[in-house]
Amino acid sequence: MHIVANEPSLAFYRLQEHVRKALPPMVDKRIEVLKLHQELQGRCYDVEYAVSAVKSIENAEQSFQNTQELLRNALFTKQQMRYKESRRSNKEPTSVYKRLSAHITLDLPDLPEISDALRETAFKVESIMTQARTSNVPSGMDNN
Known part of the structure; x- marks a missing residue:
């Protein structure tokens, strides 16, 4: 019994049986570990990139402070331009259209085609x- 249990061919058979059962799960686990390692390495690169950003x-x-200062200067300049325009328009005789547009506070984007069309329409x-006023005003009232 001792000789049969310790026979080399039987031992090789038992080793082969053990390897056949244990090797596929080990290979699967190794493949899984390699995939996880690649994912982890990719995430490490992402973290390093985020830290550098x-x-x-x-x-x-x-740069942000400079941009903020430039925006403040632009707003101040715009306010100055509006103030000068309002002073200039107070000195000039105003038309009905200009008086109406002074009350509209809608800031539209600068579209050259539309602004040209609006200018022509105005x-x-x-x-x-003007023609209607001059044709309806009697000749004696022109001096007022």
């Missing part, structure tokens, strides 16, 4: 109203 944002503080409306 945060550090570059910290270094960009001066000019036509003003000229029609």
Whole structure:
């Protein structure tokens, strides 16, 4: 019994049986570990990139302050231009269209095609109203 149990061919059979049962799950686990390692490495690169982005944002503080200062200057200049325009328009005789547009506070984007069309339309409306005024005013009332 001792000889049969310790026979080399039987031992090799038992080793082969053990390897056949244990090797496939080990290979599957190794493949899974390699996939997880690749995913982990990718996420580490992402974290490193995010950290470098945060550090570059910290270094960009001066740029943001410059941009903020430029925006303040632009707003101040716009206010000055509006003030000068309002003083200039108070000195000039105002048309009905200009008085109406002074009450509209809608800021539209600068569209050259639309602004040209609006300018032409405003000019036509003003000229029609001027013609209507001059044709309806008696000759004796022109001096007022």
